[in-house]
Amino acid sequence: MGKITGFLEYERVDEKNKAVEERLKNFKEFTIPLKETELEKQGSRCMDCGIPFCHSGCPLGNLIPDFNELIYKKEWGKALRILHATNNFPEFTGRLCPAPCEKACVLGIIEDPISIENIEKNIVEKGFQEGWIQPQTPKERTGKTVAVVGSGPAGLAAAQQLNRAGHEVTVFERDDAIGGLLRYGIPNFKLDKKIIDRRLNILEAEGITFKTNTNIGVNYAVKDLEKFDAIVLCGGATEKRSLPTKGIEAKGVEQAMDFLTQQTKILFDKKIEGEIISAKGKNVIVIGGGDTGSDCVGTSNRQGAKSVTNFEIMPKPPVGRSEKTPWPYWPLQLKTSSSHEEGCDRNWLINTKEFVTDKNGNLTALKTVEVFWKITPGERPQLIEKKGSEKTWECDLVLLALGFTGPEKTLSDQLGLELDARSNYKATNYKTNVSNIFTAGDMRRGQSLIVWAINEGREAAREVDIFLMGSSNLPIKGQGDLPGV
Numbered sequence: 001m002g003k004i005t006g007f008l009e010y011e012r013v014d015e016k017n018k019a020v021e022e023r024l025k026n027f028k029e030f031t032i033p034l035k036e037t038e039l040e041k042q043g044s045r046c047m048d049c050g051i052p053f054c055h056s057g058c059p060l061g062n063l064i065p066d067f068n069e070l071i072y073k074k075e076w077g078k079a080l081r082i083l084h085a086t087n088n089f090p091e092f093t094g095r096l097c098p099a100p101c102e103k104a105c106v107l108g109i110i111e112d113p114i115s116i117e118n119i120e121k122n123i124v125e126k127g128f129q130e131g132w133i134q135p136q137t138p139k140e141r142t143g144k145t146v147a148v149v150g151s152g153p154a155g156l157a158a159a160q161q162l163n164r165a166g167h168e169v170t171v172f173e174r175d176d177a178i179g180g181l182l183r184y185g186i187p188n189f190k191l192d193k194k195i196i197d198r199r200l201n202i203l204e205a206e207g208i209t210f211k212t213n214t215n216i217g218v219n220y221a222v223k224d225l226e227k228f229d230a231i232v233l234c235g236g237a238t239e240k241r242s243l244p245t246k247g248i249e250a251k252g253v254e255q256a257m258d259f260l261t262q263q264t265k266i267l268f269d270k271k272i273e274g275e276i277i278s279a280k281g282k283n284v285i286v287i288g289g290g291d292t293g294s295d296c297v298g299t300s301n302r303q304g305a306k307s308v309t310n311f312e313i314m315p316k317p318p319v320g321r322s323e324k325t326p327w328p329y330w331p332l333q334l335k336t337s338s339s340h341e342e343g344c345d346r347n348w349l350i351n352t353k354e355f356v357t358d359k360n361g362n363l364t365a366l367k368t369v370e371v372f373w374k375i376t377p378g379e380r381p382q383l384i385e386k387k388g389s390e391k392t393w394e395c396d397l398v399l400l401a402l403g404f405t406g407p408e409k410t411l412s413d414q415l416g417l418e419l420d421a422r423s424n425y426k427a428t429n430y431k432t433n434v435s436n437i438f439t440a441g442d443m444r445r446g447q448s449l450i451v452w453a454i455n456e457g458r459e460a461a462r463e464v465d466i467f468l469m470g471s472s473n474l475p476i477k478g479q480g481d482l483p484g485v
């Protein structure tokens with residue numbers, strides 16, 4: 001390690017956020033970067049821990065101790081090279097990843113773990129500032145063509161890797177802009193869209209073709225994909241979950257994704273389908289305590305909601321690690337996001353009983369009941385209502401942030417693809433039951449994380465390359481291809 005006693009000398013320092021009143025005025029990112037000298041100290045906290053569990057904690061197998069040491073030694077260019085070796089898009093994961101690597105950091109057993117995610121973000125940001133991140137065009141073309149359907153992190157990672165292997169890659173996206181959930185799902189205050197555009201410029205310059213407004217199976221026949229030597233389906237898992245609750249059709253009950261997508265489209269003066277969903281001046285209830293729910297809280301507050309309340313049907317997780325998830329496991333523990341900090345009444349173990357409306361069908365209130373989970377060994381946990389705990393909450397807008405039931409089936413139906421037991425696209429080594437069709441990302445594993453999507457895109461690309469060429473020089477997980485800087 002760069003400085004063997006670094007972890008004894010320096011405490012973890014995280015970047016700060018702008019004040020809540022300031023950041024609620026707009027949809028911009030609001031973090032205040034640390035000075036380079038502070039980041040170098042943070043890098044020096046990485047211990048000579050013997051077995052760096054952060055490697056296995058990271059779905060990409062990022063070479064974390066190596067780049068930590070390099071930034072301590074002020075070798076930022078080399079650190080970028082190491083980071084890019086395993087991660088195509090550290091600017092996305094450096095902002096948005098829940099950082100399982102930090103939960104597995106060995107220093108985390110006795111102290112605050114290394115601030116790996118923030119270091120990652122700053123390495124790639126410096127790389128862009130210094131002009132070190134330049135297109136890497138392949139030396140030779142193979143003459144093979146690949147269609148990638150879907151331009152989220154899985155599709156983009158697959159496309160970049162396949163292009164590096166020399167194949168001609170076309171990415172098809174049904175939306176009017178590239179990026180998948182990064183573009184219109186995840187709010188601007190978490191990811192400024194310029195960050196996606198900056199990377200897209202590189203991908204285009206490397207030779208990847210992007211076709212937007214092209215909905216495969218809808219306005220572009222699947223038969224027309226036959227001209228490609230291989231196809232990688234990265235369509236995500238966007239089938240929204242609803243509730244079988246009385247009154248669900250009330251005016252004012254909306255899907256979280258419709259709300260979030262609209263807000264980002266409004267920021268970019270895009271055409272909005274249907275009525276505008278606004279939280280301004282309203283009592284908003286967000287049902288669902290995950291990332292999507294948290295993004296709805298942040299968006300509602302920025303729109304000027306009167307109040308924001310959040311319901312979750314699961315119990316409140318413990319504040320620290322529980323005994324059930326000891327180090328180095330991913331801990332089930334309370335997560336308080338920056339959006340929660342901005343103002344939100346959070347409630348756990350609440351079930352929705354009825355959406356109440358006025359005579360015009362407009363939502364006026366939500367009836368709930370408190371619940372608990374009865375655990376019987378060998379049986380599925382049972383949800384039990386607490387007698388006498390019914391409550392009515394006045395509200396004008398309810399946002400359903402209940403997750404997704406799986407991928408849409410247009411492509412599997414038309415291409416004759418099998419599904420797995422969880423209704424995701426079935427694949428072995430990313431290969432579906434049709435020989436030249438592969439699948440990766442949320443479409444294959446169900447709704448997950450950006451870091452997993454990038455990993456799946458990379459691994460699928462390698463399998464496609466082997467299918468097309470008989471072997472592949474594309475890297476396997478955790479072993480980078482060390483593209484130059």
Ligand SMILES: Cc1cc2nc3c(=O)[nH]c(=O)nc-3n(C[C@H](O)[C@H](O)[C@H](O)COP(=O)(O)OP(=O)(O)OC[C@H]3O[C@@H](n4cnc5c(N)ncnc54)[C@H](O)[C@@H]3O)c2cc1C
Pocket residue numbers: 096097098149150151152153154155172173174175179180181182185186214215216217234235236237238260291292295410411440441442443447448449450451453
């Ligand atoms: C609101 C929200 C917030 C989130 N926040 C985080 C976070 O903070 N951190 C994190 O790690 N993860 C987060 N996630 C999860 C993360 O965004 C996803 O796991 C990730 O984007 C999946 O990538 P993907 O490439 O598999 O699919 P997606 O990003 O869903 O991209 C799929 C793309 O395929 C396109 N497509 C689908 N069918 C077709 C077709 N027939 N023709 C053409 N195009 C098609 C879609 O339009 C879409 O653009 C969040 C998810 C949501 C919904």
